[in-house]
Amino acid sequence: MSHRNEQPRVIVVGTRQSALALTQTGQVIDQLKALSEQHGLPYTFEIRKIVTKGDRILDVTLSKVGGKGLFVKEIEQALFDKEIDLAVHSMKDMPYELPDGLMNGATPKRVDPRDCIITANGFTFSDLPEGAKVGTSSLRRSSQLKNARPDLQIESIRGNIDSRIKKLESEGFDAIVLAAAGLHRMSWESKISSYLPEDLCVPAVGQGALGIECRTEDAQVRHLLSLLNDPLTALTVSAERSFLGALNGGCQIPIGAHATIVETAENGETCLLELTGIVGSPDGGILLKETLRGQDPIALGLQTAEALKARGADRILAEVRG
Ligand SMILES: NCc1[nH]cc(CCC(=O)O)c1CC(=O)O
DSSP states (O other): OOSSOOOOEEEEEEEOSSHHHHHHHHHHHHHHHHHHHHTTOOEEEEEEEOOOHHHHOOSSOHHHHOOSOTTTHHHHHHHHTTSOSEEEEEGGGSOSSOOTTEEEEEOOOOOOOOEEEEETTOOOGGGOOTTOEEEOOOHHHHHHHHHHOTTOEEEOOOSOHHHHHHHHHHTTOSEEEEEHHHHHHTTOGGGOOEEOOTTTOOOOTTTTOEEEEEETTOHHHHHHHHTTOOHHHHHHHHHHHHHHHHTTOOTTSSEEEEEEEEEEOTTSSOEEEEEEEEEEOTTSSOEEEEEEEESOHHHHHHHHHHHHHTTTHHHHHHHHHO
């Protein structure tokens, strides 16, 4: 079926070493293998593990470590050095701006974007007892949960999802908050006690989606990755990331956004998007939320950010950044 005359090539895939990173990278490689076969591309795949700064620093709140892209810098260097040819990231850990020479080659279909809680006693969120101790290091999550339930005692919990689940019991949390997507990819859905609906907790920008970074000049990898791209996911993620960029955000500040497709035109060329964005104070005292609709994802992200700025979002964010 080959319409080109491709030479055999080993494509090296970089990944962080966490169980989730390895699992989602493995899943993407399986999909790329199937697509290569289907399209007659003579590619084989190899995994290279990379340790990032975010993996090494585990004892401080991430917003204090500072710097965007804590989990991606070493990976990007490996791409530039051609030690690897592509890297699978959780979209929510990908910085807003990629360096010159690198690009997001594909946004595969998103899985469940919601946050969920795992509790020691199988409680749902509304069952949590007065003053319950809830583990999360995300300012976005603490802001929204404290806003709904000022009595909760939010405490920092770091580490990969597997070590956080262990800490639920060993450190006496009543509940921990995690992205459902990571648990689904690990086939750990059965650990989920309940999902947090979006009117309670708007997810992180890009949550549940992946991004696949590659070199802009690598036409073969770009062609292969284009086969894995899901255009509707790419549209919603681009609205969310436009919102994040307009607020100069990273993943360690209290910002959340989620876009959905409301309507697609028959020809599939235009569609109507709805974007909900929030900015909150970490203690939950202030929580600003806007929902807007539009066709152009970039414009929609900017407009939603402007609407929040008009209500004081910049002041909240300046305070968090210190
Ligand atoms: N910041 C860590 C991180 N990056 C991606 C995921 C989960 C998977 C995803 O959202 O795609 C997680 C863990 C979590 O927040 O529970």
